[in-house]
Structure formats: C-alpha cells, structure tokens
Amino acid sequence: MASNSAKAKSTRSWLGTAGFTVLALAWIAPIIIVLYDSFKKKTFINAEPFALPNAQTFVGLENYSNAVDKYGFIEAVGWTVFITVGSVALILLCTSMLAWYLTRVNNKVTKLLYLLCVFSMVVPFQMVMFTLSMTADRLGLNTPWGIMIIYLGFGAGLATFMFCGFVKSIPVEIEEAAMIDGCSPLRTFFSVVLPIMKPTMISTGILEIMWVWNDFLLPYLTLDTNQYKTISIVIQYMKGSYGRVDMGAVMAALIMAVIPVVIFYLCCQKHIIKGVAAGAVKG
C-alpha cells in the first residue's frame, strides 16, 4: 500500500517536472531563436527563422558589428545607462523619503498623497502619453536628464507603495532612539532608516531598472530622438523606409540589449526573492 502510494507520488512528480520543463522551454525558445538568428545572414532570418545556422547562413559577428557601426548602438547604450541609472537613483531616493514621511506623519494630506501614489499605478501610460509628451516638450523635459523627472513621476507609485509597506514594519522606536542619540531627521533617515530599507531598496531598484531599461514608448514619445536615442529606439530605427528591416542587426541588438539586464538580474536574484518575502515571516 505504502509502496503504491510512493510510486504514484513519484509518477506525479515526474509528470510535473516534465510539464514545467516544456513550459520553461516554451518561454525561453524565442530568446534562443533570436540568439542563433543573430548569427545568420539577414536574408535567411526572414526566410527560415527557426532553422539553425549552417555553413551557408552563418555570418559570425557581422550582424553585431553592423548594429554597432551603422546604427550607433554604443551611443544608445550610453544614453540608456545614463537614463536608467539616473532615473532609478532619483526614484529610489525620492520615493523612499516620501514613503518614510507618508508612513510616519499620519494626517489627511499624507493619506491623500498615498492614495494618489497608489492610484497612479492603475493609470495606463497609453491614456496620458499624448498630453504627457506635449507637456514634456513644452517644459523642455525632452532630454535624457529631463526624462528622469518623468520616470520619477511614473515610477513613484509602485516604489512608494513598496517602501510604505516596508517602513510600516520598522519599529518607530528605532527612529526615536536615533533622535535621542542625537540625529536630526535627515541624519535619522540616511544613517538609520535608509540602511534598514536596503532589501526593499534593492528589489524595488531591480524592478525599476528592468522597466526603464526596456521601456520604448516613453522615451520614443518624449525624447528628442534626433539627438538622443535609447537602445529600444535604435532597434526601432533599424526598420528603414518602405518596410525594409535589417533583421540581422535587430537580432544582434536585441541580444546585446538583453545581456546587461540578464546579468544584472542573475546577480541580484537573491535580493529580489528576499525583497518579495520581506516581512512575510517574523525575523
């Protein structure tokens, strides 16, 4: 009886593993296809997108050098890094301070502000994108440093929501102890509250980095694309006139665009899990 039960359990486990393996492969397949397509001659990518490269179709790193030389990919990486780092740093600094204030100062104004932050998460970007791009243009926010302010506005909702949840779990006595020990409010924040927020800071930072790095619509609509292009805009520009697309360069650019985020994610994976689980159990 016990043996039958163990056998059934083992079969179920094997079926589960097989099922999830198929699912995982289905998810990763497009990335694998893009990866090997990036080494194929561009004419063969459209004709046989799923075929593996062979002696006839393999072009080595030609697509990569094309993407870098012809389309200004390196410059786009520079602007993307600049915008991503700047925006995320601004979001983390401002929203962590805001969340601390909203949580500790309990009045009608702070409650309203918190509700507004939460509400901003449910407003789809497409709803505001045209008025936003016009406003950004008029205010001169169509530069990489100006767009950081727009990202701050859009990223504040989720970040404030996550930080508020965490700050609530920090005993207020720690801050009171800091006050008695001789800290000003600013010093209390930077010396005591901010280091305690580190796990949430990292997980929120990762989410925001992945969003800003991969974002296409917002920079496309607001940035002055004659001067500044992010990676996603450059990839769009690889589509030439009359529907002509340099698929080889597109594939190479996609792989190059995704590599930093994947490396970053793998390095910070444990922090993401820690951040998501933070506060779930008593420490």
Place this chain on the structure above:
Amino acid sequence: MAEVQLKHIEKIYPNAAGEKKRFGKKKQAAKKPSNLKVTDEGVVAVEDFNLDIADGEFIVLVGPSGCGKSTTLRMVAGLEEISRGDLLIDGERVNDVAPKDRDIAMVFQNYALYPHMSVRENLEFPLKLRKMDKAEIDRRVEDAAEILGITEYLDRKPKALSGGQRQRVAIGRAIVREPKVLLMDEPLSNLDAKLRNQMRAEIIKLRQRIHTTFVYVTHDQTEAMTLGDRIVVMKDGEVQQVGTPVEVFDHPANIFVAGFIGVPQMNFYDAQLNKKGDQYVVEVQGVEVVPSADKQAALKANNVEPQAITLGVRPEHVTIVTDENTPALHGNVEVTELMGSEVHIHVNDEGADTIIVSHNDGAEASAAMDKKPGDTVAFTFEGNVVHLFDEAGKNLEA
C-alpha cells in the same frame, strides 16, 4: 546626574478633527481607551503630574496598561509634546528642547537597536554623533561592554544575540553617553521570567556602578518594589501615590494602590466601621476586629466617623484558625496552589474571594496543605494588619 522636576504636567491628545461633530460626546466616550478623562480639548492621557526627582534617584512609574506612565516618560524624553506644565532638568525648563539636546538616554522595551550596525557600532553611534574623539569613544565602549558583560559580542549584529544580550546592548548604548537622566521604558517586558529576574539584578548592580538619575517604567509591581527608591503609582492618567516601596506597600493611599501593589493581591471585604466608646471597631461578616493602637490614633486624628468601609488584608497576614472557639471568617476552599516555599489557598465566601498565603513548613502548612476543594476553612487576621478604605476608596488612615 540631574534633578528632574515635573510640575503640573499634562498630556492631552486632541480629538481628531470632525470626530466630535460626527460622533458626539457619547460616542467618543465609548471609543476612548480605559477610563481616561475626555474634555473638550481631547483625551487626557496624563493629568496634573507633579514630581521632584532628586539627583541620582531611581524613580519607578508603575501602573496598569494605559495609565499614562509611558506617556509621562516619553514627555521627559521629548518624544511627546507636553500639553501643559513645566519639565525642568537641573532647573532648566526643557519643554521645547529637542530630545538630543536634553542630555538624556532611553532604553526601549523592544531594544530599538540599529539592526544594520554591529554591537560596537551601536554603542559608538551616539558618541560619534557628538563628535567625540576616537580614543574616548573606544574607552567608553570598552567600559560599557565590560560593565554589561557584552565584550565578546561587540562584533556581532543584533540579530545574532539573544533577547537578554540585546537588552544589555540597548542599556550599553544608553550608558556610554553618561547621560544626566537614564529613562527605561519597560526594558524587561520582552524577556522570559528567568531572564527578567537576572536582568533585574543586573540593573540593581548597574545602578551601583553608574551615577545617574533613573526613571523606570514598568507594569510589574515586583520590578517597581525591588528597583525603585521611590515608586509612582498611576491609574487613568493620574498619580495615585508617590512613596518608597515600603510606604506604598504598608500604607497604600487608596484601594487601587492596595490592590495593585503586592502579590498575591490584597483581599478586600465589605465591612462596617463602628465606634465603641473611644475605640474604633471593624465588623466584617459578623466578626469584630479591633484596629491596632497606631491605626486607632490615625483614625482619631482624621476624625473618621462610623461608616460602611472596605477592609483590606494582605494574603500573608491571613491565618487559618483551627480552634473552633476563636471568632473567624469562614469560606470554602476552591483551589490550593503549592508555590514552593508557600501555599496559596483560594477561599470563596459567598462570592467574596480570599487568598491565604501560608509558609510551606510547620504545623500551619500541613493544615493548609490538607485542605481540599470544597472544605470549609476558618481564617482571621490581627488588627495591626488591616487597611481601611472609605466608600470612595481612600485610605482612612492617610
């Protein structure tokens, strides 16, 4: 060390805007916690608190939850605004002085250690903020660590320490600064019973080694009795009595203090105070008890009239009567508890509960231990151990 004076200190939490209009006074009264007074200004958490704390004195604020003891301490710390009254430290009014400029230190119930810093960094933090030189910081940290026996944990993070060790670090962080006043807000409440006893002894030793003024908050009357030079008993935001542990125990100002201080709690009986000639006599459940000469004198001095009273007797002063001819109160045994060196007998007499504490040796103890639930027991007490309270609960001897 410093003198601390609290003069007519009050703390009123204003009603939330609109609350008064929406709910009206009746609803507000229903919403308030415990029996705190509610005025037009708001809920009165601490009312007319007056206390002069001498240089180096150990004061314990004690009372049940919600009595305002922690609020009072937080007002001294500067963490709560003082609604009315004056707070003076060394003669200087500090109502509007920021906590960091009051030269006080505080130990919290939940330790409030900085979790991202090591024990050493926790101890150094307040000193670094005062821009003290490195050699002095090291000396003070080493000294404090040695006093508290935490030298070997200096490089650990707080999460790697036990509750008792964390509380030592919290005390260490407070004493490194050598503050004028050391405030402690229920520092032992998070510890288990054994550790609490150990730490209580540690605090007594600490007090002998460092010279500062202590203000200690607890709801545990044992801590209050063992630690304090003087005890302030509070209830519903009001001070009930201020006195040495012996004064508060032997001469409680009112029925609340009598019931709150002492374990097990004092026994209370409805009684009648009569006068026979020149002498006061208390009649309780048909038994006459004559108060001792000093109590007679106090009652006379206060010109006390015969009246219905509440009679209080501590459980350790109740004795079991075996002689049937001796006038005694009677009741049925409900529970017998062997507490090691003592036996506690819970007796019910027509709804009135009496606890009798008997030492676990000698003939009296064996008589006590023989009692089974349902047995009738006769007990009495001497006239020198009774406490007499009027209908309002005030001690008639006070």
